[in-house]
Amino acid sequence: MEDVAARAGVSRALVSLVFNDSPKVSERRRAAVLAAAAELGYQPHAMAKALASRTSTVLGVLVSDLRNTFFADVIEGLDGAATQAGFELVLNTGSRSPAREADALRRLLSFRPAGVVLLSPVLAASAIAAAARRVPVVLVSRGSRQPGVDTVNDDGVSGARLAVEHLISLGHRRIAHLDGGTATAAAARRKGYRQAMAAHDLPARVLPSEHTDTAGEKAVRALLGTVEGDDVPTALFAGNDFNAFGAISALEEAGLRVPEDVSVVGYDNTSLAALRRVSLTTVDQPRMEMGRLAVETLLERVRGERAEPVRQLLRPTLVVRGTTCPPSGSD
């Protein structure tokens, strides 16, 4: 910087002004500085700048599991929004261990980020609160009633309702839900299913299962083993796509056609669902949008535009593909 200033025949301070697009720099000097910088290959030092200006262009991101496509998509959204706002992402993984997450968070904070995004952390609530006292924090895919913490979540209740309403509008009446058990997202989806069924005076039927294909198979086999003809549901709302895929396998194995005999809806819109052969009707979470919104929510707080916590609940959308149709016998 010193050298650039010397070469352009100006002071260091002026170089700083030029690189920060200050309006109070004459065109002549600006050109001279830019030229000198180009010749010398000068590039400002982000860390020195952060230190001197006491501001940070860093956003910390703590992700519990990157290998999950869900988070990868969210981070893509984070990155886009951060880049646009002039921020960089510092990324750390906690490998699903509270202790490692706490350590990762500590290291993140040592960079004095402008804010921190926590993606579905398993971290103790107290640790989150402690972080929130030092820096703005936004939580994705995990609730919180902490005062200094904003949250961004998929509205699983309305997503499930979307799926069930779709089935009902097709004419289905006997619709069962393959439950996700203890999975984080399962409770909301179950609730949405129950709400939708109740709203139409239909009996809810929740079959215990899990968010895997084998569990889906097993649950359907168990179902078919216990019910007879007219009591078999004409539609299934699965806890997620993997579960739906297992369920479809078991149905076909039992000689039932999908969707002619039984319609199936999944949740998550994984790459699996898009496969031509599978062509699964499913609920899509706006993952990148969640990332984008997380950054925007965070920056509002960073810029001091808001102090009260905000709870963002994003509307998922239904992707209708080939595993749903009206029940046989209807119209």
Place this chain on the structure above:
Amino acid sequence: MEDVAARAGVSRALVSLVFNDSPKVSERRRAAVLAAAAELGYQPHAMAKALASRTSTVLGVLVSDLRNTFFADVIEGLDGAATQAGFELVLNTGSRSPAREADALRRLLSFRPAGVVLLSPVLAASAIAAAARRVPVVLVSRGSRQPGVDTVNDDGVSGARLAVEHLISLGHRRIAHLDGGTATAAAARRKGYRQAMAAHDLPARVLPSEHTDTAGEKAVRALLGTVEGDDVPTALFAGNDFNAFGAISALEEAGLRVPEDVSVVGYDNTSLAALRRVSLTTVDQPRMEMGRLAVETLLERVRGERAEPVRQLLRPTLVVRGTTCPPSGSD
């Protein structure tokens, strides 16, 4: 830091030594400093440290497409190795545009990282060379003959050979390859297929296709439409898992059973392949290992242990599942 020093009754320099685990600090002082730091909630400032020590604990990561699970897995590996070595990841995405990637790289470099990892960038070679002049660079999933640049790649040739040798050892003779066309990884896989077939004096048969399920379906339909009975391959080596999945669909549609009539091998070991219903035999790239190795390779250069470029080629492994068996009619 000033405050901590005062509270512990020592100098600032001593606090610095304590936080850097210097051996030349008496136990008494160390304890005093640590206690004072805990009381005051002091945490060292990573950026100030970097600035003063002229060293960096940052590794820049430029990823072309995070949404691709492949990269997410690699990054997981990067993160693990980086954390272990005491480095943090600064992440940027280029969204497959050379211009945006160049900009992202520039921003990455403004943090004066100790090194940079480029994941399958579409960046111009000259831009990579320019970066390599300023900082150690390692390239993942893209070759380079630049002197200052190390590379880490999956050995697609031996991966393909692994798949084909497996089929041959099962007794297959008529093995066709569903080609990946212009996809980056396709050439190596095609080459490996050809090598393995030639090594056993078997005629190679490359069917043009692409790395998608629909392309796999189409290619198999085309194949079945042109060949008669005895000329139908008993095994297919698909360019990747999606392609294999499409191929399987088309085979079953034509009344051929997998694997009894036709064995199928994929490539990539996606989550799809592990589904119980699919249970695809496929080739697994050591993705996390690639990330880990990328960091280690980078750090060798960072520490100045090596100056000559290194070309890491990782051996993929075969995951045998349910889509391969001996051809009917054999033994």
Place this chain on the structure above:
DNA sequence: GATCGAGATTGGAGCGCTCTATTGAGTAGA
């Protein structure tokens, strides 16, 4: 031509830390 004021420019302190050289306190040997 002197004065004023607005805009352009600059000096210098300081962000939180490290690092070199130096001082201080013991300790052992003569």
Place this chain on the structure above:
DNA sequence: TCTACTCAATAGAGCGCTCCAATCTCGATC
């Protein structure tokens, strides 16, 4: 008791930048 060392601790400069207050420049005004 004195010198020679060693190990522990410190002072102070400086990393690359920003930002405040101070200064300079120059056209407009009287």
